[in-house]
Amino acid sequence: MTKLLNTYAQFPIEIVDGHDYHLVDANGKKYIDLTSGIGVCNLGYSNQAIKDAVSEQLNHIWHTSNLYINSKAEEVADKLCPDDYQAFFCNSGTEANEAAIKIARKATGKHQLIGFNYGFHGRTYGSLSVTGYPHIKDGFSPLVPDITFGEYNDNASLDLITADTAAVIMEVVQGEGGVNVGDYDWLQALQAKCKATNTLLIIDEVQSGMGRTGYKFAFEQFDMDPDIITVAKGLANGLPVGAMMAKLAIAPAFGPGSHGNTFGGNKVVMAAANQVLTQLTPEFLKTVQAKGAQLQQLLADQIAPLANVKSISGKGLMIGIHLSDDIKVADVISTLQDNGVLTLSARGNTLRLLPPLIIDESALQTAIERIKIALA
Ligand SMILES: Cc1ncc(COP(=O)(O)O)c(C=O)c1O
Known part of the structure; x- marks a missing residue:
């Protein structure tokens, strides 16, 4: 029996390594990270x-x-x-x-x-x-x-x-x-x-x-x-x-x-x-603003029109995708984990995205495509 108090409903994944915005679990499976350890590792996992x-x-x-x-x-x-x-x-x-x-x-x-x-x-x-x-x-x-x-x-x-x-x-x-x-x-x-x-x-x-x-x-x-x-x-x-x-x-x-x-x-x-x-220079913050705009555009084009998406909210790289009652956010998170993307939830059946601020545009695109598939 574990000696850890049962305060967290944990996923059956142990992350053992990370590089920029990728994480690797104990089985060698690679994930695009859209969590930043709940908004913590904003500059990624290998900032020299x-x-x-x-x-x-x-x-x-x-x-x-x-x-x-x-x-x-x-x-x-x-x-x-x-x-x-x-x-x-x-x-x-x-x-x-x-x-x-x-x-x-x-x-x-x-x-x-x-x-x-x-x-x-x-x-x-x-x-x-x-x-x-x-x-x-x-x-x-x-x-x-x-x-x-x-x-x-x-x-x-x-x-x-x-x-x-x-x-x-x-x-x-x-x-x-x-x-x-x-x-x-x-x-x-x-x-x-x-x-x-x-x-x-x-x-x-x-x-x-x-x-x-x-x-x-x-x-x-x-x-x-x-x-x-x-x-x-x-x-x-x-x-x-x-x-x-x-x-x-x-x-x-x-x-x-x-x-x-x-x-x-x-x-x-x-x-x-x-x-x-x-x-965290003004130039760096401008890149985050640009990525935020790109992510919000991708979401507006590809995710907002889906039947089980009620609305999308957020600023910059802090995003909430509000799901309808037909689909449970916990199930979406699990499906995305199987498909190599880590995401979070927030109150009200919300799929929350907090990607590392250094994520690149192609990774965002790939992640959004996988979210689209998971929601479909
Ligand atoms: C807005 C806000 N304030 C405070 C906290 C608490 O921070 P900590 O978990 O480091 O105590 C959190 C944690 O999620 C938070 O999101």
Whole structure:
């Protein structure tokens, strides 16, 4: 009997090797990867510069604790943060959101938080409490109090934001929730309401950030100006990392002793993150935008017309194919695995695609052809 707790419904595949956007399983079967390890290995599986940076750091020092100066973390924060923000490093998306919730409450002196239905922010208590999925909270009560949920993309939910609200936490493209793209006007109205009520706006870019939608942060396309930004997943291309960035006006709420963790800013992880950020140039992001446009065109031409496809949503290389009830997304994923393509699901019978950002056009074409066959 396995000694692993049964928290994941695993596929009967063990991935043992990877090259760029291809993965190889223990039987030598090769797959086109449209998952990036759930939005993590955005720069693929064999990025030499990242490997070199990590190897170089491994040969010096791995870990020093945060009691000592960490120039590697300084360098990553410089590259990661927009002007007027400071970063706190941790090890995952859920921890980044924990830090965001804590600093928001401390900086405002208020405790009420607002999340959105089908927003996903993680599994630890604070992040779980602001996550808008009732079923994944089952059995874990009592959760963090003073949290209310609004409907995503619904103007009525803006009425929930008042002068008593500490912060609103949201994704501008909900990932796990079904690849739901925020409506530009709604996001603008939400931001205006936050400003008018002195409510902090936390944008969770854990899945949508680090180039996934063709921009360093997805909120850039919606002209948003968050007070707090969280990232994780793609930041170190597969080594565990998270970051919470707070505007300078809020940042002093986290003084010495107010928050911390043992591994955050670990030098090996920072070596990888530094390389990721070095490669995330405006030119590279333009290539992602172009591939996103190409993928969306392929989907519009070949997948949208299929009888069992209800609609397609997404931004850049973050895509949801919404299937009709006649076909189960789990079956489509299995068929695609048999046919050498790895894909993901999201809420609502959605086939989710998060290909490595370095995937090439012919691989995208091949993958879409195989998806078409699987759906037919
Ligand atoms: C938007 C978003 N926030 C937070 C998380 C939690 O990140 P982690 O699993 O690294 O804790 C996820 C994970 O899927 C996510 O998609």
